[in-house]
Amino acid sequence: MKRGKHQDVSTEPLPGKAAPDARQLRKLAGDWLKQRRADAELSQADLAARLGLKYYTFISQVENGFSRVPTEIMGAWAKELGIEQAAFAKHLLRYYEPELHRLLFGAESK
Amino acid sequence: MSVVAFERKQNTGEWSERELSTILAALSAATAPGTGREWETGVTEKGDVQFYLLGPLPDQACELCVSRVGRSYILEDGMGRLLFEHRNLDLVALHAKAAVPSTSWLMVRAVTLWCAVRSALHEKAEPWLVEGEELFVQFVPQLAAFA
Numbered sequence: 001m002k003r004g005k006h007q008d009v010s011t012e013p014l015p016g017k018a019a020p021d022a023r024q025l026r027k028l029a030g031d032w033l034k035q036r037r038a039d040a041e042l043s044q045a046d047l048a049a050r051l052g053l054k055y056y057t058f059i060s061q062v063e064n065g066f067s068r069v070p071t072e073i074m075g076a077w078a079k080e081l082g083i084e085q086a087a088f089a090k091h092l093l094r095y096y097e098p099e100l101h102r103l104l105f106g107a108e109s110k
Numbered sequence: 111m112s113v114v115a116f117e118r119k120q121n122t123g124e125w126s127e128r129e130l131s132t133i134l135a136a137l138s139a140a141t142a143p144g145t146g147r148e149w150e151t152g153v154t155e156k157g158d159v160q161f162y163l164l165g166p167l168p169d170q171a172c173e174l175c176v177s178r179v180g181r182s183y184i185l186e187d188g189m190g191r192l193l194f195e196h197r198n199l200d201l202v203a204l205h206a207k208a209a210v211p212s213t214s215w216l217m218v219r220a221v222t223l224w225c226a227v228r229s230a231l232h233e234k235a236e237p238w239l240v241e242g243e244e245l246f247v248q249f250v251p252q253l254a255a256f257a
Contacts, residue, residue: 058190
């Protein structure tokens with residue numbers, strides 16, 4: 001029976017693999033989001049409440065790498081984490097749409 | 111007489127076999143071989159358990175998520191939309207079953223039906239059209255001369 005795995009929070013840049021799959025990249029995005037939330041001293045429940053979500057379970061869904069931050073709440077998510085919205089969206093694009101990120105921003109890492 | 115209110119024990123910890131069986135039974139069609147779907151479990155930072163139904167490769171994004179928070183079960187989609195919540199897992203599993211994107215078999219049936227109708231029409235109508243065209247070609251010069 002499969003069980004979810006919990007990985008340590010990591011802020012490492014994208015791994016050197018040639019083509020990491022979408023799921024791995026979402027997990028890296030989730031780890032980054034978890035670290036940023038911890039930096040903002042918010043619990044998953046705190047963040048969910050600030051985003052107007054009834055339950056905090058979606059925050060966990062995203063941080064565990066199974067879903068993306070929806071575009072429509074990306075700005076609010078950034079604001080609650082104290083991150084500039086464009087920088088937040090740009091950083092997430094590295095994980096969610098790496099090829100689009102490369103086309104838009106080249107090989108720059110940040 | 112005074113009544114002492116005991117706080118009910120929170121339902122935490124891993125999914126029980128019965129809970130997983132209930133969810134998987136409801137999603138048996140969605141997770142059948144050939145659908146490309148998989149499932150995973152995880153936990154929130156508070157230790158509440160989550161069940162994720164993942165879509166096919168290459169994205170394998172979460173299509174549905176069932177979480178157990180306290181004594182309630184929460185059903186959300188992959189965008190965080192709350193679809194259903196109840197203390198009865200059987201009910202939540204039924205809603206999960208209904209919420210699974212099931213365009214595949216409907217699409218297959220619709221396309222098959224469309225192809226069958228189109229093929230039948232083509233077979234029946236083509237001789238009529240050819241015959242009509244021949245008649246038309248034959249009579250037009252005569253009609254033109256008459257006019």
